[in-house]
Amino acid sequence: MKKIIVLFGFIMMTLLSTAQKFDGGLFAGLSTSQVDGDAQGGYHRAGINAGVFVALPFNQKWAGQFEIKYIQKGSYKGQNPDAGDYNTYGIKLHYIEMPLLAKFLYKPKINFEAGLNFGYLAASKELFNGDPYPGAKPFRKYELSWGIGGSYQLLKNIALNIRYSYSILPIRKHAGNAAYQNNRGQYNNVITFSFYYKFGAPNE
Numbered sequence: 001m002k003k004i005i006v007l008f009g010f011i012m013m014t015l016l017s018t019a020q021k022f023d024g025g026l027f028a029g030l031s032t033s034q035v036d037g038d039a040q041g042g043y044h045r046a047g048i049n050a051g052v053f054v055a056l057p058f059n060q061k062w063a064g065q066f067e068i069k070y071i072q073k074g075s076y077k078g079q080n081p082d083a084g085d086y087n088t089y090g091i092k093l094h095y096i097e098m099p100l101l102a103k104f105l106y107k108p109k110i111n112f113e114a115g116l117n118f119g120y121l122a123a124s125k126e127l128f129n130g131d132p133y134p135g136a137k138p139f140r141k142y143e144l145s146w147g148i149g150g151s152y153q154l155l156k157n158i159a160l161n162i163r164y165s166y167s168i169l170p171i172r173k174h175a176g177n178a179a180y181q182n183n184r185g186q187y188n189n190v191i192t193f194s195f196y197y198k199f200g201a202p203n204e
Helices: 002-018
Strands: 023-036 045-057 062-077 089-107 110-128 142-153 158-167 187-198
Touching: 045 089, 045 187, 062 110, 062 187, 089 142, 142 187
Parallel strands: 023 062
Antiparallel strands: 023 045, 023 187, 045 062, 062 089, 089 110, 110 142, 142 158, 158 187
């Protein structure tokens, strides 16, 4: 875990240095997620979503953007005493993720985005009533997902971004290795809300 943090810090510094030549900056916000296939519905796992980005404008309408970020994903089920359910269950997943996006400027303050996310699982926990879940299957160390979203420019250098992402490949197999048609296992299902701060452009 320490090596991952050091690597994350090094890449952040490299991207921030590169941002002096292109558009770039910082972002931070919240993630809300669930794990499809774990029998627990609802975006009940709240987490952190933060990192750095570098954008390369192609023309007045299109740009490419690369990010590296730390994001928390997973799922959570609390107690439901009215139904006689006093058990809790949760999955906590900590990813270092590298989204690669294409961005389209729809209007002066509104843009849309789509792309792929390449994630590395730095740490994971699966808990039942606060204790490690017995017989839990390991999660895959790498994740590939797609993402779509959009941003609204609040101020000159600050934008609000909303993004939805979903695993392309399962993050782990179902219990008993069961599979049905395209449902091959469990998948991350995530919505993020972030504030992006862009450093001044080179010519500003």
